[in-house]
Amino acid sequence: MHTSPEEAAWHSPVMAVDHVDLVRSGRLLLDQVSLVVRPGEHWALLGPNGAGKSTLLSLLGAQRHPTRGEVHVLGHRLGRVDLRELRRHIGHVDPRHPLRSSLTGRQVVLTGATGTIEPPPRWTPREDEETRAAHLMRVLGVERLGEARWPDLSQGERGRLLIARALMPAPRLLLLDEPATGLDVSAREQLLSGLDRLRGEQPALASVLVTHHLEELPATTTHALLLRGGQVVSSGPAEEVLTGKAVSTCFDHPIRIDRHDGRWVARAAPPAPPDLG
Ligand SMILES: Nc1ncnc2c1ncn2[C@@H]1O[C@H](COP(=O)(O)OP(=O)(O)OP(=O)(O)O)[C@@H](O)[C@H]1O
Known part of the structure; x- marks a missing residue:
């Protein structure tokens, strides 16, 4: 067969x-x-x-x-x-995500596309990457956090954003x-x-x-x-x-x-x- x-x-x-x-x-x-x-x-x-x-x-x-x-x-x-x-x-969610700067929720999710902690200098996400980030944030129930700043977020909100981030490269x-x-x-x-x-x-x-x-x-x-x-x-x-x-x-x-x-x-x-x- x-x-x-x-x-x-x-x-x-x-x-x-x-x-x-x-x-x-x-x-x-x-x-x-x-x-x-x-x-x-x-x-x-x-x-x-x-x-x-x-x-x-x-x-x-x-x-x-x-x-x-x-x-x-x-x-x-x-x-x-x-x-x-x-x-x-592999989407590996590290609960101790070492982010120091004040990125927005959307930016944090988008760093999953580059596999970096900070967005690389002069990097702009493609439209399909923006669309995927928005979709994953909806699935994980954090779509309203797109413009919220990382230091202001609760641990639970950060955790769900990090899962969306890990899923950006469509890992298996x-x-x-x-x-x-x-x-x-x-x-x-x-x-x-x-x-x-x-x-x-x-x-x-x-x-x-x-x-x-x-x-x-x-x-x-x-x-x-x-x-x-x-x-x-x-x-x-x-x-x-x-x-x-x-x-x-x-x-x-x-x-x-x-x-x-x-x-x-x-x-x-x-x-x-x-x-x-
Ligand atoms: N590099 C290392 N050298 C020696 N022992 C280590 C090393 N890394 C971890 N260990 C020991 O290995 C054991 C297992 O650690 P591990 O962190 O995998 O356990 P865990 O099940 O995840 O525990 P927890 O639920 O407390 O997080 C522990 O006794 C730890 O002290």
Whole structure:
């Protein structure tokens, strides 16, 4: 049967991590981690402090090499490809965006087209870039912030603008490191519904979102990987992985998980009844 290049791209993994170890300063930070992310999949990377989530995300973002094992990102094996070139096809949202000047919201989003923090000198965006920036700002619900100045914006507003910025070059992969940390409930909900809308309108986009909190997972999350001490506790479709048993093991605490309208809620499990037998 004939397969078109579009169909082949749809089925080929966006990234594949195969039995990866990562050692730094003599410490094993990732221990035999494997993960395959396909187009249209939205992964949650969960685990306690120090589990290795950010370390794994930095591999997925082509920011470092594994010590052992293979990482393929967008069909390229890390170690055999120019990492800077590869990074241009990955939307990596850095919550500590190092912007110092007082750009407007629209200008910040447009710097996603040049991959720079400040607009390059004498650079003027093309009309299609302006149109895309406006569209992405609408999808993420920040269209009214086009003329607002970066230093005046709230953390939640900045976070959504940074996601729009990361999407400017139309990446196939979006990486989000704790995007809801520090947001109040309304800002968090606006962020999550923006992500749900985005995923609905870009069905081939794949994403990986790091968090400690199940409440911060968008309803469109399809898969989850639980990490503890650099090792995978469980990995696969979200409804199979996000169970009380696996999450309790991961966080080393008895936790009960409920799901309402597609969203997850975690709380301490009630103590087991005394054994009267
Ligand atoms: N360059 C390094 N050398 C040695 N240890 C490191 C290095 N970078 C990170 N670590 C350690 O690796 C472990 C995993 O760190 P990482 O930041 O990936 O965890 P995390 O799951 O993202 O944690 P958190 O939820 O607290 O952000 C931590 O114990 C950290 O101290």
